[in-house]
Amino acid sequence: MIHLTKIIAAILVLLAIALGGYAWILSRQPAPPPPVAATAPTTxxxxxxxxxxxxxxxxxxxxxxxxxxxxxLRVEQLPINPSGAFKDSAPLVGRVPVFDLGEGTPVLEGQLASGLAMRVEEGERAIAIKADEIMGVGNKVQPGDFVDVFVILKSDGKDVDRSQARLLLPRKRVLAFGSASVDSLPSKAVDGNGNPTAQQQQRNDLPRTAVLAVPVADINRLTLGESAGRLLLALRNPLDTTLPDPALLAALPAALQPPPSKRGELARPPLEGLDSAQAGLTTVDLVTGGTVAGRRAAAENRINTTPAPRSSGSGARAGFEVEMIRGDKSETLRY
Incomplete structure (x- = not known):
């Protein structure tokens, strides 16, 4: 029994010596590098x-x-996504910027033309005319409708039979009526509480203007018709595309005539578009149709309705006076 105890004690002593030697060997090895190199790939x-x-x-x-x-246009990968930017270039083709854009500039929605001007077709102009409940078909006209523009030319009380009403411009598109326009149409639905919507509230506001899309050559007719008489809008079905035959009536002469063609030159074609608008139109031709008989009748009417020519004793040239009545306003023109 004593021998067995001695053997176990000797084994334990040897094991302690071995563990101490292993610990000494480990303490002699160099320390591992700091963990900085391990974090570099992560950064x-x-x-x-x-x-x-x-x-x-x-x-x-x-x-x-x-x-x-x-x-x-081109698409680039940027670290920022500006508000109003586009991901695809297809919707931008044909759009018009409102100011110069340099190369490499992100194209934003706020940099592009928008609003009512983008609803005007080529060759047209947006023209505003005075509007009221009678003129606007009881305020039932809405943006996007098509209307016929009639003009009423009233003569004075002594010559009522010379008053006239006729179609001035057929099938014109309404771009805006009052505060409503085709580029910002409000919702037509009512809210859940039965309160009037924005569109109903908009209709309750009395409109004062109507904006029409008019060919540039017809703007003279519209402006003269509004100044010399009263305009009325006749609402028509948008599917009704019938138009009067322009060949049935003679074209009105221009206020400014082009110079005559020189000998040997071909006759100049009739004025159209911007050229016709630049040539202008006179009120007497709009009223009489531009015919010689119509002008003669208008001159006779001015003579018959003129009280007396101005006296030439004052040094001024003798002429005629015509009183023009527009609603409750009266204006005297001298010729």
Missing amino acids: SSSKAQVPTFAVVVTAKPVAAGHAITADA
Whole structure:
């Protein structure tokens, strides 16, 4: 029994010596490097994961007032996503910027032309005329409707039979009526509480103007008709596309005539579009139709309704006076 105890004690002593030697060997080995090198890849990977956004930018300078072409746009990946930016260039083709855009500039919605001007077709102009409940078909006219414009030309009380009413402009598109317009039509639905919607409240406000899309050559007719008489709008079905035959009536002469053609030159074609608008129109031709007989009748009417010519003793040239009545206003014109 004593021998067994000695053997176990000797084994334990040897084991302690072995463990002490192993500990001494480990203490002699160099210390491991700091963990900085392990974190370096993590930092670089975080930089590579910065989010980017697809944004349409200009590939070349674009001037204000000119349509954007497809080759003037490209899509870039940017670290920012500006408000109003576009991801695809297709919706931007044909849009018009309101100011110059340099190369590489992100194209934003606020930089592009919008509003009522974008609803005017080529060759048309948006013209505002005075409106009231009678003129606007009891305020039932809405933006987007088509109307016929009639003019009423009233003569004085002594010559009522010379008053006339006729179609001035057929099938014109209404761009705006009062505060409502085709580019910002309010909702037609009522709310759950039965309160009037924005559109109903808008109708309750009496409109004072109506904006029509008119060919530029017809603007003279509209402006003269409004100044010389009273305009009325006749609401028509948008599917009704019938128009009067312009060949049935003679064209009205222009206020400014082009110079005559020289010998050997071809006759100049009739004025159209902007040229016709620039040539202008006179009130007497609008009223009489521009015929010689109509002008003669208008001159006789002025002579018959004129009280007396001005005296030439004052040094002024003798002439005629015509009183024009528009509603409750009276104006005397001297010729």
